[in-house]
Amino acid sequence: MRNTFQLLLASVLGGMFTLGCYFLIFPQKEMLDDNNGLSSNKNVDVIPAVYSNLPRAEAAEETDFTVIAESSVNAVVHVKNVSIAPTNPLMEFFYGSSAQGGQMIVGTGSGVIISPDGYIITNNHVINGAKKVEVTLNNKKTYDAEIVGVDKTTDIALLKINAGELPSLGFGDSDNLKVGEWVLAVGNPYNLTSTVTAGIVSAKARDIRMNGNNSQIESFIQTDAAVNPGNSGGALVNVRGELIGINTAISSQTGSYVGYSFAVPSNIAKKVIEDILEFGNVQRAYLGINYDELDSEKAEKYGVSTSQGVIITRVADKGAASEAGLKDNDVIVKMDNVKINKFADLQGFLGSKRPGDKVKVTVLRDNQNKQVDLVLKNQFGKESFGANDFSKSLIGDLKPLSSKNAQKFDLDYGMEITSLNNKTLYSKYGIENGDMILAIEDQKIQSEEEVEELLRYYQSKEYINVLILKQNGTYGYVRLRE
Template sequence: MKIRDKILSGILLVLIGVLLGMILMFFRQGTFSFDLAEVKVTEVNRSESPIWTDDELEKIDDRFVFKTIAKTVTPSVVYIETLINARDRREMSPGEEEDGGNFWDRYLPRTRTVGSGVIITADGYILTNNHVIESAVRDGINVTLDDKRTFDARVVGRDPSTDLAVLKIDAENLQNAVIGNSDRLEVGEWVLAIGNPFRLRSTVTAGIVSALSREVQIIDDLRRIESFIQTDAAINRGNSGGALVNTSGELIGINTAIATQTGSYQGYGFAVPSNLALKIARDIIEFGEVKRGLLGVTIESVTASTARRAGLNEISGVLIIDTVEDGAAAKAGVQSSDIILKVNGVAVSESNQLQEKVAMFRPDDQVTLTIWRDREELETDVVLEEMQPIVQETQTIPENNFDEEQLGPEPEMWEEIPGDENSGIEQQSFRELGFSIRALATPEDPDRFNLYLHRVQRGSEAWNRGLREGGEITEINGNRVHTLDEVEKEITDSLKNHRSLTFKIRTGQGTDGYYQLF
C-alpha cells in the first residue's frame, strides 16, 4: 500500500509540473490572452497640402521667399577652380622677375584655389573677383555650373582697383542673373549670399544689409575703390565672386571679402555693389579694360569741424582739398574748399562714395555736381577726363638726391630719437603708418619747424601711396603744420575718427603733391 501511494504521488507531481510548464510556455509565447478591455483603432489625420500656400506666406514675411530665390538664382552661380604656380604663393626674392623667375620655379608643384562667379549673360560671360583668378597659369581656370557641367574659362579682363574680373566660357542658353539697382538698397533689407564656401558647392546663406558704403582697406591698389555693401549673411573662403541677391531675386552685389581675425566668418561680409560691378563688366566686355572718368580733385570726407566752419546744417558732403591744374573739375570752376553734396542728384557723404559715383562714368561723360560754397548751394556741370596710366599719375613722387638702391635694408623697428633742445632738430617715428618725420627749426623762429619725411618703410601704406624720404610736409588734412605736436594731433584725430590722412608735400623742385592714406 505504501508503495502504491508513493507511485501515485510521483505521478501527480509530474502532472502538476507539466501543467505549470505549459502555462509558463503560453505566457512566454504570447498565445495566452485575456480580454481585458475593448480597444478602438483611431486614424491619424495627415495633410497632403500645407495650411498656408507659398503666396500667402510670402505676403506675411519676406523670408518665406528664400526657397524660391535660392531655386531661381543658384543656377546662375558657378564654382571656379584656378590653377596657380607654387611660386605665386610665396614671397619672391629680391631681384626675381615677375615673369620667368628662377629656373626651378617651372618644376615647383602647382596648387588650386577656389572661388565663385556669377553668369551675367546667356552666352557665357561670368563676373567674379580679380583675386580669384589673378595668378592663374595658362589654361588654368575651370568653371563648373550648377548642373555639374564643366568648362575651361579664359580671362576677358581684370580691374584690380575694384577687385573684379570677367571670364568667358563657350556655352549657350545659360541661366544668367538678373541685375538689380544697388542704389536702391537700404540697411536692414533681407539678402541671400550664394556661393561655394570651403568647396561646398551651391551654398545659400541669409542675412540683412548691415551697412552701406563701407571702406575696409582690403584692395591692394593705388586707385582702389571701396564702397562695399556690408552684410551679416555668412560669407567664407570660396564665396568670393558669388552672388548677393535681394528678396526679388536680383543681383545687388558681388561677394568679395570678410572681416575676420580667424580666417572664417565672424559676422561681417562685404560685397561690391551691382551698379559698379555691372559698369566694370560692360567696359571689360566692350573694350577689354575699364574706361574710368577722372574728376581731377583731392578729397576727404567732411568732418564735424569742417561742416561747422562751412555753415552746413548737417555733417555731409565731400571736401575738395585741391584741384588738378587744367583738370576736369578746375575747368568747370570747382575750387579748393568747395564741398560736393551730390553727384547727379545723389547725395554723397564720404570720400569713397564720391569715388564710386564718379567711377560709374566714362571719359567725356558729363556729371552735375551740387556744391556748397560760401554758405550757398550751386550746381556745375563737369565733363570728365580720361584717367591716365598709373605711371603718369605717380610723377609727383618727391625726388631725392640719392640712389634709392643705396639706402640698404630697412630696420625692423625704428628708435625714436629725442631732439636736443639746443640742436634745432627733432625726430619722431609713426610706426603704425610706416614713416618717421624729422623737424628742422627755422632760422626766423626756433619754435617753428620745417618738417621732412626722414624714413619711409618699404611696403607700408605710406610707401605704396607714394610717400618718399626728403619731401617737406606743409599741410595735413588741409591744415598747416609747423611742429611735430601738430603733426601728431592731426594723425591721432584722423585715426581716432577713422578718417583718411591727406598730406601736402613739397618736393626739392618746389612742386606740391597730395598723398592720401587710408
C-alpha cells in the first residue's frame, strides 16, 4: 500500500512539473470568455469566413405579403358561367348539341380586373359555352359581363363589366421572372372567395399538353402555390404586386392540388388581350420552319454539339426564317435575350410577339454562334410561306362542311376532304373524297387554318390521331404519319 501511495505522488508531481514547463516554453493562446466573448488578449487564431458578391435573397420570414394580398384580392373577381350541358356528351360530340337536348349547369372560376374601366381577363375554359356570364367583385356586388373576345390557343378570354372605377392589377414582365421567386396565387377555389396562397416559381416554359382545354400554345409558369378548381382565371402575382400569370391548370390524378399548378405567362396574356382589343382576333407570329427539340440522342442524330435548343429541320420558302438567312440544321439557342432550351421556350417567346415585330435570333451553326435580325410574319399568310402546307401534304384539299352534310349529321364543325393527296389514307383506311374530318387529337376543327395549326403543333409526334366521319355515317380514327 505504501509503495502504491509513493508511486501516485510521484506521478502527480511529475505531471505538475511537465505542465509548468509547457507554459514557460510555448506561447499561450487565449480562450473564449463565457461572459464577454474574447478576453483582453486579441491574439486569436480564427478560420476566415468566405463571402460572395451574390445579391441578397429575401428570406421567407422577411417577406411581407399583406399589402400585396390586400390589393390583389380586390382586383380578383368570381366568375359564374351559366351554360347548357348535353345529357349525353358522347352523343353531342358525334351528332351535335340538339340531338339529346341538355340541362342548365353553372360553372365557376376567377378573373382579374386589368383596367379601372372594367376589363377582366380570365381563362377561355372558364366561360366556354356560356349563355350568360356573371362577375362578382370582392365587395359582393354582381354584374353581367360581356364576352369581348376569346383565344382557344392560349386559353385566354376577355370580359367587360360596367361598374364605374375599379381596382385593377398591372401586368409585370414574365420574361424576367426567376425560378425560386416568391409568388401569390389569388382566386376563388371551391367557391371560397378571396383566397390567397403563396409559393415559389418552380419552373418556366412548361409544356403539359393541356389538350382538354384546347390550349395549343403551352409555355406555362409552374408554381407550388396551392391552386384548386375555381382558381382558373385568377391572378399569379409577384412580390411587387404585378400580375405575372393567369392561373390555368393543375397536374393531379385527383383533380385537386398536389403540388403543381400552372399559369399562362403575363407577356402572352397581355399580347392576346391587346390583339383582341385592337384587331378583334389574335395575330400569330410565325418563323417559317419545321423543327425538332434536341436532347443528347437527337444531338448525335443531327451531328450537333449541343443537347439543348430547337433545331431547324426545314426552312419554308418565303418565310421569316428564310428571308433572315436561317438554314436547315441551325440550332436556335436564343431569341432576343430569352434562352431557348426547348420548344416551349420558343413557343412562349413567339406567343408574346406579333407579325412585323423585329427580333434577334442566335443560332448555333457549325459549332459557332451566329446572330441574325429577323422580322416575324403572319402565321397563315399565303405570301409568307405557303398557307396550309401541312394539311395539303398530310391530308389534301379541304372545305367547310356543306349545309347538306351539316344538316344530315347535325354538325356545326368539321371539314370535308375535296381532293385526297395522302393515298395511304385510302389504301389503309378507305378514306375518300367527301369524307369529313371532325377532330385532330380530340380537338374539334372548323376551318382549314385550325387543321393547319393543329398539324403543325403536333408535328413532332410519331403519329397524329384524326377523327373521321365517312359519308355512310360511320366514325373512326386514323393515324397520320404512322
